Amino acid sequence: MIRPSATAPQQGTSDRETVLVLVDEIGAGGLPDRTRALLRALCAFVRPILVAQRYGKPPWRIGKAPWAEEAYAFPAQNYNASVKRFAADLVRHHAPAWVLAYGWENTQLVVELSERDVPILVFADYVSLNPNAEGQLGWASYFADRIVLPEAILLHAKFAFRAGASPHGALASRFRVFDAPEAIPKPRRFGGLLASRSDVGDRLDVARRLIEVGRQTVVERTRLAARLHRDAATIEAAGVFDAGLAVPPRDAADTQSAILAYLRMSHRLAPLDREGVGPILRRPMAGFHPLVYATDCAGFDYAADEDPFAHFLRSGRPKGRWTHQIIAPRADPVPRAELRVALHAHMHYPEFLPELLERVAINATPVDLFITTTSEERRAEIADFLDRAGIAPAMLLSEPSNRGRDIWPFLALLGAGAFAGYDVVGHVHGKRSPAHEAGMAWKDFLWRHLVGGPEAMMDRILAAFARAPRIGLVIAEDPHLESWAGNKAIASDLAARLGIAPPLPAYFEFPVGTMFWTRPEAMAPLVDLHLTPDMIPPEPLPADGTLLHALERLVPFVAEKAGFEVSAAYVPGCAR
Structure with a gap:
């Protein structure tokens, strides 16, 4: 809850605009001198409200400061809800004209304020330059309307201005204004972890220039809101927006709020026809990829001041690489597919096999099981379970190690002709992902979409294969719009060997988690790569940037090269 401020704003400022000034947490040392100086300078023009995170129990408030102050400490439990309430209280009690995030790192609070249509201005006169970081200013800068950097920082850190980068001319030459962190030029070189401070001179002059940009941002945000x-x-009128896809489950909202949240995020990340924004933006509608549309659709132009998804709907939903067929559960009975079906399950974690077989049993279509694992002990454990369950697999093999994880056993079986005579082959595995806390949820998500529970999705998918000979690959419809990440160089080399014409597109659909259904002939070109286990890095495998991650992303290109189409299975209401 917002507490009444211990100090009141300067007399005579009641008619001035209110500006929330977000700063880093304040500990026993109190406010840094440069922050205190900037706040005092702002008081000459606006009514600043200092907002900071409070740690420990040091004296926090500043006796006779001419600005109001708000402190908070969010509990670990219900963190997102607490931030949301605090942001709503700030807006309701103070009605800020805009926000000045000064060295600010609390991305969640910045996002919540921005989603309440409060313009965000990031200002930094102290920047850490980390060569491994996504941006020099932290994630909060990705949600800012404007970013202001003193030119002294840029020069001192030896930034190289990219050709075509045109900072706004709103400030004098000692300051540069950027629309997004990507527009900030990268340093020519890194000397490990660097830190640059600037001498920004007269704080009164700094405050005046920040307010100039802040007020311009308010005007632009008003136009954006319209x-x-x-x-x-x-x-909303089209009736196809899927809030379950577009909004994370933890942020569930009504349709109108979800649409606006999606559009705000899409705008913050614009232009979408560049790499790097996929992991942040989510899918607004099943069967549609907004980033592919923004990249490929000749009729779409950002200069028209229009969102790609809205343009797609206004244009009559044209077909293109940005659309694909969706296979979803329906109320009517699914006809049994007259296909010969194999299911390859790689079980490095045999404890997941009973659950998988329960999901398979929900379906009516018979399948032949091909099970691989990673040691003789695990193979014996699986064999004992199958014997007690009365299930005879078509094949049960053990590899000497988990090198190559699930992909190598699948490719080995494919190359050995194990799937010859089968119309369709499924590929799943017991995903745990020790490097990712969400590994179990990811496995549940993929198995429900591709196998079933409670929906008989395997039957639906196989019926689609039987009905449409051009379908060569079915993947799970993922709400996230992942792309190459650190895998494009490896993938480009493999694509050239496969005869896939360059360049590889920035965005595309692929089986995230490497689980899918396919026709054997659609994946046959992978055998021609003649991969061997020694080409695969040993465990522990990096989280990204390996041959396996590149192959995961090349799967749809291989199917398309073989003359097939890619479809996706989607269970409404099941997202991650």
Whole structure:
């Protein structure tokens, strides 16, 4: 809850605009001198409200400071809900014209304030330059309307301005204003972890220039709000927006709020026809990829001040690489597919096999099981379970190690002709992902979409294969719009060997988690790579940037090269 401020704003400032000034946490040392100086300078022009995270129990408030202050400490439990309430209270009690995030790292609070249509201005006169970081200013800068950096930082850190990068001219030459962190030029070189401080001179002059940009940002945000509501009306009227896909489950919202949240995020990340924004933006509708549309659709132009999804709907939903067929559960009975079906299950974690077989049993179509594992002990454990369950697998093999994980056993079986005579082959595995806390949820998500529970999704998928000979690959419809990450160089080399014409597109659909259903002939070109286990890095495998991660992303290109189409299975309401 917002507490009444211990100090009141300067007399005579009641008619001035209110600006929330977000700063890093304040400990026993109190406010840094440069922060205190900037706040005092801002008081000459606006009514600043200092907002900071409080740690420990040191004296926090500043006796006779001419600005109001708000402190908070969010509990670990219900963290997101607490941030949301705090942001709502700030807006309701103070009605800020805009926000100045000064060295700010609490991304969640910045996001919540921005989603309440409060313009965000990031200002940094102290920047850590980490060569492994996504951006020099932290994730909060990705949600800012404007980013202001003193030119002294840029020069001192030896930044190289990219050709075509045109900072806004709103400030004098000692300051540069950017629309997004990607527009900030990268340093020419890194000397490990660097830190650059700037001498920004007279704080009164700094405050005056920040307010100039802040007020311009308010005008631009007003124009943006009109565009967002226009696009939101188009999307809502179409009736195809899927809040379960577009909004993370923890942030579930009504349709109107979810549409606006999606549009705000899409705008913050614009232009979408560049690499790097996929992991942040989510899918607004099953069967549609907004980043592919923004990249490939000749009729779409950002200069028209329009969201790609809204443009797609207004244009009559044109077909293209940005659309694909969706296979979803329905109320009517699914006809049994007259196909010969194999299911390859790689079980490095044999404890998941009973669950998988329960999901398979929900379906009516018979399948032949091909099970691989990674030691003789695990093979014996699986064999004992199958014997007690009365299940005879078509094949049960053990590899000497987990090198190559699930992909290598699948390719080995494919190359050995184990799937010859089968119309369709499924590939799943017991995903645990020790490096990712969400590994179990990911496995549940993929198995439900591709096998079943409670929906008989395997039957639905196989019926689609039987009905449409051009379908060569079915993947799970993932709400995230992942792309190459650190795998494009390896994938480009493999693609050239496969005869896939360059360049590889920035965005595309692929089986995230490497689970899918396919026709054997659609994956046959992978055998021609003549991969061997020694080409695969040993465990522990890096989280990204390996041959396996590149192959995961090349699967749809291989199917398309073989003359097939890619479809996706989607269970409404099941997202991650």
